[in-house]
Amino acid sequence: MNRLKILIIFILAGVLLAGCVSKQPTEVQPTVPPATTVQPTTAPQTITLNGAGATFPYPLISKWSSEYNKIKPNIQINYQSVGSGAGIKQITEKTVNFGASDAPLTDQEYANVSGILQIPESIGAVVIAYNLPGIQKGMKLSGDVVADIFLGKITKWNDPKIVSLNPGIQFPEKDIIVAERSDGSGTTFVFTDYLSTVSPDWKSKVGKGKSVSWPVGLGGKGNEGVAGLLSQNPYSIGYIELAYAKNQNISYAYIKNKAGNFIEPTLETTASAAAGAVPTLPAGDASWSSVSIVDAAGDNSYPIGSFTYFLVYKEQTDQTKGKILAEYLWWAVHDGQKYSSDLLYVSLPNDVISLNEKTIRLMNYNGQPLI
Amino acid sequence: MDRPKLSFFRISRSKFSGDLIFEAVVGFFALCILILAFLLFRELFVESGLSRNTFGLGFLTGSTWDPVKEVFGALPFIFGTLVSSFLALLIAVPFSLGIAIYLSELAPDRLRTPLSFIIELLAAIPSVIIGLWGIFILAPFIHDYLVPPLSTYLGFLPLFQGPMYGPSMLTGGVILAFMIIPITSSVSREVIMTVPTHQREGALALGATGWETTWIAVLPYARSGIFGAVILGFGRAIGETMAVTMVIGNSQKISESLFSPSNTMASVIANQFSEATSSLHVSSLIEIGFLLLVISIIINIAARILVWKLLRVEGGGRA
Numbered sequence: 001m002n003r004l005k006i007l008i009i010f011i012l013a014g015v016l017l018a019g020c021v022s023k024q025p026t027e028v029q030p031t032v033p034p035a036t037t038v039q040p041t042t043a044p045q046t047i048t049l050n051g052a053g054a055t056f057p058y059p060l061i062s063k064w065s066s067e068y069n070k071i072k073p074n075i076q077i078n079y080q081s082v083g084s085g086a087g088i089k090q091i092t093e094k095t096v097n098f099g100a101s102d103a104p105l106t107d108q109e110y111a112n113v114s115g116i117l118q119i120p121e122s123i124g125a126v127v128i129a130y131n132l133p134g135i136q137k138g139m140k141l142s143g144d145v146v147a148d149i150f151l152g153k154i155t156k157w158n159d160p161k162i163v164s165l166n167p168g169i170q171f172p173e174k175d176i177i178v179a180e181r182s183d184g185s186g187t188t189f190v191f192t193d194y195l196s197t198v199s200p201d202w203k204s205k206v207g208k209g210k211s212v213s214w215p216v217g218l219g220g221k222g223n224e225g226v227a228g229l230l231s232q233n234p235y236s237i238g239y240i241e242l243a244y245a246k247n248q249n250i251s252y253a254y255i256k257n258k259a260g261n262f263i264e265p266t267l268e269t270t271a272s273a274a275a276g277a278v279p280t281l282p283a284g285d286a287s288w289s290s291v292s293i294v295d296a297a298g299d300n301s302y303p304i305g306s307f308t309y310f311l312v313y314k315e316q317t318d319q320t321k322g323k324i325l326a327e328y329l330w331w332a333v334h335d336g337q338k339y340s341s342d343l344l345y346v347s348l349p350n351d352v353i354s355l356n357e358k359t360i361r362l363m364n365y366n367g368q369p370l371i
Numbered sequence: 372m373d374r375p376k377l378s379f380f381r382i383s384r385s386k387f388s389g390d391l392i393f394e395a396v397v398g399f400f401a402l403c404i405l406i407l408a409f410l411l412f413r414e415l416f417v418e419s420g421l422s423r424n425t426f427g428l429g430f431l432t433g434s435t436w437d438p439v440k441e442v443f444g445a446l447p448f449i450f451g452t453l454v455s456s457f458l459a460l461l462i463a464v465p466f467s468l469g470i471a472i473y474l475s476e477l478a479p480d481r482l483r484t485p486l487s488f489i490i491e492l493l494a495a496i497p498s499v500i501i502g503l504w505g506i507f508i509l510a511p512f513i514h515d516y517l518v519p520p521l522s523t524y525l526g527f528l529p530l531f532q533g534p535m536y537g538p539s540m541l542t543g544g545v546i547l548a549f550m551i552i553p554i555t556s557s558v559s560r561e562v563i564m565t566v567p568t569h570q571r572e573g574a575l576a577l578g579a580t581g582w583e584t585t586w587i588a589v590l591p592y593a594r595s596g597i598f599g600a601v602i603l604g605f606g607r608a609i610g611e612t613m614a615v616t617m618v619i620g621n622s623q624k625i626s627e628s629l630f631s632p633s634n635t636m637a638s639v640i641a642n643q644f645s646e647a648t649s650s651l652h653v654s655s656l657i658e659i660g661f662l663l664l665v666i667s668i669i670i671n672i673a674a675r676i677l678v679w680k681l682l683r684v685e686g687g688g689r690a
Contacts, residue, residue: 004652083645108650177536182621182638184646186440192439210646218538218632219621221642228506233536 006062050193052080053087053100056186057122057308060345064336068328075324084186091311097325102186112284115314117284117359120307123346125242125270126190127252131230140165142256143198149237150175153235157235179229179238182219184210190306191239194294205261225246241345257303258295267346270283275349276301284359285314319365326363326370400513419658421651430658436623442657445625456492456608458544463551464601471559476585487557494553502617505546510618512535535630539667543619558603562596563589600675604668612637634664
C-alpha cells in the first residue's frame with residue numbers, strides 16, 4: 001500500500017517535471033505542418049489560419065470563415081476579436097497569420113512592422129443616436145453642432161444652433177445628456193476623426209483616437225453600454241455603430257455632408273462616401289495613416305464612416321499558408337462581399353476591390369508571388 | 372506560542388523517503404505560487420518603466436488622462452477607486468455587522484446554516500451579472516427613488532448636488548457594497564463566534580440584556596477581527612472591475628458630488644487596455660495596475676495581521 005503511494009508520488013513528480021521541461025522547445029517552434037508542405041495538393045489535411053483584431057468586423061469575418069470552410073473544407077480560419085490594439089500587437093509579433101484593425105496603422109505603428117499590407121475589407125458607419133421624447137428618427141445635425149455638443153458648449157436641446165437646423169420641430173428646454181464609449185474602440189476613432197475634421201476646436205482640444213479625454217458626458221462600455229445609457233436617459237445623445245442602431249431600432253440623426261445635404265446613414269450613403277475617397281487612397285504597402293473617408297465629397301455621401309482593415313505581411317514565411325491566406329483574402333474582398341449587406345456591413349466599391357487585387361498580388365514567398 | 376513544528380518524517384521515520392518526496396512536491400506547489408506572485412510584481416514594475424520615467428511622481432497627482440496627447444495622470448482613477456470603496460464600506464459595514472451578529476448570537480440553529488450559505492452564495496454571482504442588474508434595476512431605482520430625497524433634504528451638501536443620470540459614483544458604491552457584504556459578514560461572523568462563551572456568560576450573570584451582552588462583551592472582544600474583515604472587504608472593493616465599470620459612468624472628472632460619473636483604476640484598465648497601441652499609453656495603464664497591486668497588497672497584509680492578532684491573542688483555543 002505504502003509502496004503504491006510512493007510510486008504514485010514519483011509518477012506525479014515526474015509528470016510535473018516533464019511538464020516544466022517540455023515547455024522550452026515548443027516555444028521556439030511555432031506550428032508548421034510536417035514535411036509534406038511542398039506538395040499541398042496531395043495532402044488533404046486541415047490547415048488552420050489564425051487571425052486576431054478588431055471587434056467591429058467580427059460577425060462578418062466569422063461568417064466568411066464558415067462560408068469559406070464550406071468551399072474548402074480542409075481550411076479552417078480562426079478569428080479572435082480581441083480589439084484592434086491587440087490585433088496590431090499580435091501581427092507585429094507574428095503570433096497570428098493576419099490581423100485586423102478598425103483604424104489604419106499610425107506612422108509609428110507602420111514603422112514598427114516592416115512589410116505590412118493594409119487591405120480594407122469592409123466599411124463601417126457611425127450614427128449619432130439620441131433619445132428625445134416626441135422626436136423620431138431624422139433630426140438634422142451638422143458637424144460643428146455635434147462637436148459643440150460633445151465639447152459641452154451646447155448644453156440645451158433648444159439651443160438656437162440646433163433649432164435653426166430643424167425648422168418645425170419643437171425642442172424642449174432640457175439639458176443634453178452626452179453618452180460616449182468608455183472602452184477604446186474603432187467606433188470612437190471614426191467619430192473623433194470626423195469631429196477633428198469638421199471642427200478645428202475639437203481638433204485642438206480633444207483630437208482623434210480610440211480613447212480620448214472626453215470634455216463632458218457619461219461613458220458606457222461597448223455599443224450596448226452607450227445604447228443602454230441612451231434608452232435610460234431621455235434627452236440624451238451618443239454615437240453607435242450603424243448596424244447596432246439599425247438592429248435595435250434606435251433613433252439617429254441625418255448629418256450634413258460636405259456638399260451641404262442632410263444624409264441619412266445607410267449602407268448606400270456610406271458606400272458612396274467610400275467611393276468618393278478612392279482617388280486619394282495610397283498603395284497597399286504604403287502608410288495609410290492619413291486615409292480617412294469622413295466628411296467625404298459627393299452629394300449623397302454620409303460623412304461618418306471608415307474602412308476596416310486586414311493586416312498581413314507582404315513576405316510570407318510559409319509557402320502553403322501564405323498561398324491559402326492570399327486566396328482567402330482574394331475571396332473575402334470579392335465573393336465575400338455579398339454577405340455584407342445582410343449583416344449590415346457596407347460592401348466595398350469596385351475601385352477599392354481593384355486596389356485590393358493589386359495589394360494581394362504583392363504577397364509573396366521568397367520573391368515568388370502567391371496568387 | 373511554541374507549538375512544535377510537525378513534520379511528516381519526524382513522526383514516522385519508517386516512511387522516510389516517501390514523505391520526503393511528498394514534502395518536496397507540496398513544497399514545490401507552494402513555491403510556484405510565490406514565484407508567480409513575484410513574477411507578476413516584477414513584470415508590472417518593469418513594463419511600467421516607460422511611464423514611471425516619463426511622468427515620475429507626477430503620475431500620482433496628474434488629473435489629465437489624454438491618450439491622444441499622451442499625457443497621463445492617475446489621480447482621477449485613484450480618487451474614484453478610493454471614494455467608491457469607502458462609500459461601499461459605509462453602506463456594507465452596518466449591514467454586514469448586523470448579519471454577523473444575528474447569525475452568530477441570535478439566529479436559531481436551523482436558520483443559521485441556510486442563511487449563512489445563502490449570503491456566501493451572493494459572492495458566487497459573476498460580477499458581470501451584478502453589473503447588468505446594476506444597469507437595468509439598481510441605477511434606475513437610485514435615480515428615481517434615492518436621489519430625489521437626497522437632493523431635497525441633503526442638497527446643501529456638495530456631495531448631493533447636481534444632476535444624476537443613473538451611472539454615478541453613488542451607483543458604483545452601492546454595487547460594491549452588495550459585492551463585499553458576503554465576505555465582510557462571513558468573516559465577521561467567524562470572528563464573533565471565536566469570542567469565548569465565558570465572556571457572554573459573565574455579562575449575562577451581571578444582569579446584562581442580550582443587546583448589552585453583544586455590545587459590551589462580544590463586539591469589543593472581536594473588534595480587531597471585525598476591523599480585519601472590513602479591510603478584507605475594502606480590498607475586494609478596490610479590485611472589483613466589471614460591475615463597477617458598468618455603472619460608474621467612466622468619466623475622468625474629479626467631482627465632489629456623488630451623483631457625478633466617475634472612474635476607477637480597475638475600470639480604466641479594463642476599458643482601454645485592449646485598444647491601447649502607443650507604448651506610453653500601455654505603460655501608463657500597467658503602472659495603474661502596479662499601483663492597484665501595491666494598494667491591495669498593503670490592505671490585505673494589514674487585514675491579515677489584524678485577524679491573526681485576534682485569533683491568536685484573544686480567540687484563545689481557536690488558533
